[in-house]
């Protein structure tokens with residue numbers, strides 16, 4: 391039976407460490423690190439995310455600046471707000487909650503964020519910095535996955551890693567991070583031929599495709615470490631109920647692998663903890679402390 395990687399406990403510990411860092415920063419700088427979150431429109435899931443981010447930010451001792459704008463906000467007004475936040479010395483990190491309402495140019499808004507405040511790691515500047523080994527910000531989900539892997543395995547050098555999924559926010563930055571750790575990296579995706587065979591060669595598997603329980607136990611190498619980024623809502627056994635499952639078939643995988651993250655309670659809780667981590671890092675860099 392596999393070890394369960396407890397992302398919830400790791401995230402709680404990381405948040406505690408960030409809170410200590412925040413206290414040190416505030417004593418030195420005479421101000422708190424500040425995170426600005428911009429929410430446009432009324433998307434219910436986004437409202438929940440933004441509320442959770444606000445609570446976590448305040449909980450870590452940081453300043454939370456929330457900007458809620460109506461769904462009919464113009465591109466011009468949104469870009470003006472981003473410019474204002476870029477120029478605001480009290481703001482260390484900026485996050486524009488996605489998706490934006492229809493009619494707004496998401497890419498143009500993201501690219502307008504100052505890369506030194508891009509705590510989501512979504513700008514092309516951040517992606518380029520990661521790719522070329524320059525200091526920058528790494529998207530929170532892949533950063534959280536890397537922390538869990540290093541905690542479990544220590545040195546990752548020479549390990550074979552297969553990432554399933556090639557998104558800009560998970561698959562691609564995850565590949566760059568693992569390459570930086572001297573892994574031999576494969577990015578698999580929907581057109582990959584004989585995916586089970588590709589996955590079977592991996593010491594590390596990161597599944598980020600958004601397909602419920604796609605990766606089966608017999609695809610996985612004995613003793614492998616599996617990070618499941620998937621969060622899929624599916625019908626539960628009980629009539630009318632739903633449950634969350636990952637991209638990995640947990641029941642069969644946990645018979646084979648050495649360690650695996652559960653869903654929920656694995657990667658999910660790491661994302662906000664890493665957002666706080668990046669915001670503290672941004673504050674320390676901006677004040678010349680790091």
Ligand code: GUN
Nearest residue numbers: 485486487488489510530
């Ligand atoms: N929407 C869902 N997740 C995220 C995230 O991590 N960052 C942003 N900006 N929007 C999101």
